[in-house]
Amino acid sequence: MxxxxxxxxxxxxxxxxxxxxxxxxxxxxxxxxxxxxxxxxxxxxxxxxxxxxxxxxxxxxxxxxxxxxxxxxxxxxxxxxxxxxxxxxxTTRMTRVSIDPAGRLARVEPGVINQQLQELLRPHGLYYPPDPQSSRQATLGGNLAENAGGPQCFKKGVTGDYLLELEFVTADGQLWQMDRSGTDLPGLIVGSEGTLAVITGATLRLSQLPSQVRTARALFGKLEEAGRAVAEIIRRGLLPAKLELMDQASIAAVEQAFHLGLPSAAALLLCDCDGEDPEEVDREIAEVALAFRSAGALQVDLASNPAEAERQWYARRSVSPALGRIKPRRMNEDIVVPRSELPQVMQEIRALGDASGLPLVIFGHAGDGNLHPNIMYDPAEGRWAEVQALAHAIAKVAIAHGGALSGEHGIGLAKRPFMAEAVPQETLRAYRAVKRALDPLNLLNPGKILPEERPL
Ligand SMILES: Cc1cc2nc3c(=O)[nH]c(=O)nc-3n(C[C@H](O)[C@H](O)[C@H](O)COP(=O)(O)OP(=O)(O)OC[C@H]3O[C@@H](n4cnc5c(N)ncnc54)[C@H](O)[C@@H]3O)c2cc1C
Structure with missing residues (x-):
C-alpha cells in the first residue's frame, strides 16, 4: 500500500x-x-x-x-x-526531568540535553557518566538511540550501561514501559537508531562525582607510538577514567583555530585517572606516565591544578569545532578496533590518508579502541568519489583487524553501504527479523542501518 x-x-x-x-x-x-x-x-x-x-x-x-x-x-x-x-x-520539547539523589536515579524525557542533566546533577555531587563531546547539543533520547559513548566511557561504560527502565512507542502507536529484568527488550531498543521505536522516557543510573582527578598529557613523535601506549596501558591492567587521542592534524587544527599554545607533535594522548583515595590516584597516574614513556613518549606532563587540566581537555573538545578551518565538510569515521591492534591500524590509516592526498584528521576515544578518522573535503572540489573510496578503505582496515564500523555514532546512512561487508549475512537476517517483528510496515526511520536486500 x-x-x-x-x-x-x-x-x-x-x-x-x-x-x-x-x-x-x-x-x-x-x-x-x-x-x-x-x-x-x-x-x-x-x-x-x-x-x-x-x-x-x-x-x-x-x-x-x-x-x-x-x-x-x-x-x-x-x-x-x-x-x-x-x-x-x-523530541526537543519533551524536557521533563526528576532527580532522586538518594536513589541516584534520574527520570528523564528524551529531549533533555545531556549537558542540562549534568548541570542539574552537580549540586547533588552526582553526574551521568556517558559524556559525548556533543553534550551541549545532543539529547538523552538521541544518546540512547545511538548508545552514545564519550571520554568517560572507557572506565565507566556507555549509555546502555546506565539505563534502568525505558519507555518507548512502537510503530503501531503502542506505549511500552519496561525494566531490564528477564529478556532485555530495552537493551534491543538502545542503539537501534530510531528504527525500532521512538523513545519517550528513561530512568537512568547516576554516579558520584570523584573527589580526586589527575591529568597527564603525553606527546609522541610517531602516531603508532600513541597506539602502543594505549595497548601498554591495557596490558598493565590500568583503568584510567579517560584516554583520548589527537593526531598531528587535529593538534594543528585546534591551534590554528583557538591559539591555545599546543605543542606540535605527531600525536598527543590525554589521560585522567580518578577515584577517592589521593595516594591511589597518584599511583595510577604515575603508572600511566611510565606506560607512556615505555611506548616512546617524547614528553609527559602532569597537570599541576584543575585549571590546567581543564585547558588541556578544552583542547580535546575543540577538535570537532576546529575542523571547519581545514575544509567545509567532513566524512566522519567511527571505527572501533581491538586495542592491541591500534598501532598497526593507526599506521595503515595514516598511510591511506597520505596516499589519497585528501586531508585526514585522526582523533578519538583511544582507550576504547574507538578512532574518528575524519576525511575533510570541499564539495566544490568534486572529489566525493575519492572521499567515499577512502572511507571505504578505512572501514576495510577496521574489519581486517577484527574491528567494527561504528563505536558510538551509529550506522545511519553514512556507514550503511559498508554493512554487507562488515556483518555476516545471517546476522543481517536476524536484524531484519527483529525489524519486521517490531515494525512490520518498515515505517520507522526507513533506509537506515540495514543494507538493501540482495536478490537471492
Ligand atoms: C562535535 C560532536 C562531537 C560528538 N561526540 C560524540 C561522542 O563523544 N560520543 C558519541 O557517542 N557521539 C558523539 N557525537 C555524535 C552525536 O552527538 C551522538 O550520536 C548523539 O547521541 C546524538 O544525539 P542527538 O540528540 O543529537 O540525536 P539525533 O542526531 O537527533 O538523532 C540520532 C539518531 O537517534 C535517533 N533518535 C533521536 N531521538 C530519538 C528518540 N527519542 N527515539 C528513538 N530514536 C531517536 C534518530 O532517529 C537518529 O537515528 C558527536 C557529534 C558532534 C557533532
Missing part, C-alpha cells in the same frame, strides 16, 4: 494542531544532522508528550507514513536525516 499523505496529514493536523509544522521554511530546518542532509520532511511534529508520539505513530501506521525520530540533530551518521517523504518527530 502506498503512503496516503493527504489523509494522513489531515488526521495529524486535526489531532495535533499547532504542534505540527508544515510550512516549507520550517520543514527545511529538519532535513539535516551534523554530517548529512536529505529531503525536507513532509511535516514535523514537535511532540510534547508520549501521548503525542502515540497519536502520530497511529496515524502513520494507518496511512503508511514513514516517521523519523529526531533529538538534537548532532548525529554523525545521518541517522535523523529523512531518506524520502517522512514525518519527523522532534
Amino acid at each position: 502506498e503512503p496516503d499523505w493527504e489523509g494522513g496529514l489531515a488526521e495529524l493536523r486535526a489531532a495535533l494542531g499547532r504542534k505540527l509544522l508544515e510550512r516549507p521554511a520550517e520543514r527545511l530546518l529538519y532535513r539535516y544532522d551534523a554530517l548529512l542532509s536529505g529531503p525536507a520532511p513532509r511535516a514535523v511534529l514537535q511532540a510534547e508528550s508520549a501521548a503525542d508520539v502515540q497519536v502520530a505513530l497511529r496515524s502513520c501506521s494507518r496511512h503508511r507514513l514513514p516517521a523519523v525520530a529526531r533529538g538534537g540533530a548532532s548525529g554523525l551518521s545521518g541517522g535523523a536525516v529523512p531518506t524520502g517523504p517522512a514525518l519527523v518527530i522532534s
